[in-house]
Each structure stands twice: as structure tokens, then as C-alpha cells.
Amino acid sequence: MKNIKIFACNTAEDFTKEICDYLKLDMGKISFMKFKNDNTFVQVLETVRDQDVYLVQTMKPPINERIMELLIAIDALKRASAVKINVVLPYFPYSRSDKKDQPRVPITAKLMASIIEAAGATRVITCDLHNPAIQAYFNNIICDRLSAQKLLQEYIKDKKLDDMVVVATDAGSSKKAYKYSEYLKCPLALIDKRRDANDDKAIASNVIGDVTGKSAIIFDDEIDTAGSIMETVKVLEKNKAKQIFVGATHGILSGPAIERIKKSNITEVILSNTVPLTDEKKLDKITVLSIAPLFAETIKRLNEGKPLGQLLITK
Numbered sequence: 001m002k003n004i005k006i007f008a009c010n011t012a013e014d015f016t017k018e019i020c021d022y023l024k025l026d027m028g029k030i031s032f033m034k035f036k037n038d039n040t041f042v043q044v045l046e047t048v049r050d051q052d053v054y055l056v057q058t059m060k061p062p063i064n065e066r067i068m069e070l071l072i073a074i075d076a077l078k079r080a081s082a083v084k085i086n087v088v089l090p091y092f093p094y095s096r097s098d099k100k101d102q103p104r105v106p107i108t109a110k111l112m113a114s115i116i117e118a119a120g121a122t123r124v125i126t127c128d129l130h131n132p133a134i135q136a137y138f139n140n141i142i143c144d145r146l147s148a149q150k151l152l153q154e155y156i157k158d159k160k161l162d163d164m165v166v167v168a169t170d171a172g173s174s175k176k177a178y179k180y181s182e183y184l185k186c187p188l189a190l191i192d193k194r195r196d197a198n199d200d201k202a203i204a205s206n207v208i209g210d211v212t213g214k215s216a217i218i219f220d221d222e223i224d225t226a227g228s229i230m231e232t233v234k235v236l237e238k239n240k241a242k243q244i245f246v247g248a249t250h251g252i253l254s255g256p257a258i259e260r261i262k263k264s265n266i267t268e269v270i271l272s273n274t275v276p277l278t279d280e281k282k283l284d285k286i287t288v289l290s291i292a293p294l295f296a297e298t299i300k301r302l303n304e305g306k307p308l309g310q311l312l313i314t315k
Helices: 010-023 063-079 108-119 132-137 149-159 171-184 227-238 257-263 292-302
Strands: 006-010 028-034 042-045 052-056 085-088 123-127 142-146 164-168 188-195 200-206 217-221 245-253 268-272 284-287
Touching: 006 010, 006 292, 010 063, 028 063, 042 063, 052 063, 052 245, 052 292, 063 108, 063 149, 085 164, 085 188, 085 257, 085 292, 108 149, 123 292, 132 142, 142 292, 149 171, 149 245, 149 284, 164 171, 171 217, 188 227, 200 227, 217 227, 217 292, 227 245
Parallel strands: 006 052, 052 085, 085 123, 123 142, 164 188, 164 217, 217 245, 245 268, 268 284
Antiparallel strands: 028 042, 188 200
16 A cells, blocks of 8 residues: 555544554544634644545534534645545435425435535545435545445354344335345345324334244344334334344434333344444443444555455445
8 A cells, every 4th residue: 555644533533543453554643623713623734745545534423513524624635735535434424315305405415425525525435325326416526335234244144043034124125124134044024114194104013024933133224213113123022023133334323212222122233333322322232343444445445446346245
């Protein structure tokens, strides 16, 4: 590897250190501070002229502050003459605002892509987008989308559970659930969701497939308030699943999520570390797996001009 430097934004130091340890590199030196007027100031503390730079930012709340840190750091690197500015976003901000599904609303994921590109990024590396189409929101730069699928499915496989069944939380997630069931060589079940009269909230009511006496495994791209997960858990309990595991790439865990998980009969929640967990969100039944080595290997291959196909494609 040559002419490469890796920098961490404020809340991304642990994740970046894992990447640098994997690559046997020192973290780049960069300073973030706030003036008394609440303005953010960033200074790159070493030369980056003609370097292949990777800037890592994790989306630990407050999200909008993380975004401004990222944009200002990109601008600082651009003005310091970095030849490439690769932005590493394990979790893409506002990824759930990916379409205009109501009158007079923004498509904020598209806005995020536009401003990151306008700030001076030359590439974005992210993971398990809520909608893969977000990759196309970037007009003139490449967005590489990694996946935690291999990390999650290998962890579940190593547990050697009896009578596994992968459960799709709705019809939209059935394609992804099918990939997991293929790898784990186990059946697939589907939760049937219905809307009650004029109520816009979908209620999980039935399960299509056999979960009785089985180890049910739910996979999703993220857990936010855990409301949808709990609806699925209720149906699985009603149908006498033996134990319930939940795997997700992004552990947002906002609002009542932690309390819901704590009080539930979920055996274990498995998350990747794309979003840093605060101390109050750490439970005995939550397992966090590191996806930093996958990002590190991606960085290595990009710097060396090697293909990413094996890292991007899941089977």
C-alpha cells in the first residue's frame, strides 16, 4: 500500500483504529473543535498532498452534527490537496428517507449524496443501505455498498442451532431472508402483515410456514425503535417458536428500543458495529460483531487497484 492516509472524525476513532490495526497503519492526525458560537472547526495536522485519503465517520447522535463534521473535514482535505478523498460511512445518514412517499416531503438521502459529493468526496464506501438505489443518487462519484450478511450468517451458523427457520418480517424482506435460509440450509417462514381499516400501521398477524418448536432467526438491515421486530416476535411466540434470534447490520436502537428488547423473550440480538453503542444501550442479550475488517480489506484493495467483487457480492 502506498500514499495512503486514514483519518477519523470525532465519534469514529474506535472503528478507524480497528481499520488501521488491520492494515498496520497509524491513524492520521486531525483536530476537531467547537468555537464558543457553536461553529465547528477542523484542521488536518499532517500533509495529505497527493495522498489517497480515507475519512471515516460513524453516525452516533446527534446525527446532524456528525454530518457537518464530515463535510467540513472533506473540505479541509480538499484544500490541503489530497488527490483522493474516500468517505467511509458504515451507516449512511438519512438512508430511510429514500423516496417521495408523501406530498411536499424531501428525499433526504438524495440530498446527503449531493452535499457529500459537492463537498469534494471522490468516493463513498458504505454498508447495507436501506434502499440499494441510493448508490445511484451520486451523480459523478462511485458509491461502494458492502454487506454484513456474511458476518451475521457465519455467526449464526457457528452456534449450531437445532431446527432453524429464517423468518422474513414482511414480503419486502423475503428476498434477503431467502439468501440467509439458503446459506443456513434451513426453511423460510414469512410474517403476514395486514392493515387495520384506516389505520396506517401494519400489524403482524400470522406466519406462513412452520416455526413451532424451532429456533427462529430474523434478519434485517437495521433496528430503530424495534417496533416491527416486536410485532414479529409476538407472532412467533404465539406460534410457539422455541427461541428467537435477531440479526441486523445497524443498531440504531432509538426511543423505546432498548426497553423493548430487554423485556422481550428474544434470546439474542446480533448487531455489527456500524453505529457505536452508548453504554446505556449495551445489554447482555446484545452481541456486537466488528465489520471494520471488511472495510479495511476494501480500503486495501482500492489502494492497490484490486477488484472488490468478492467483498461486495453476497451468496
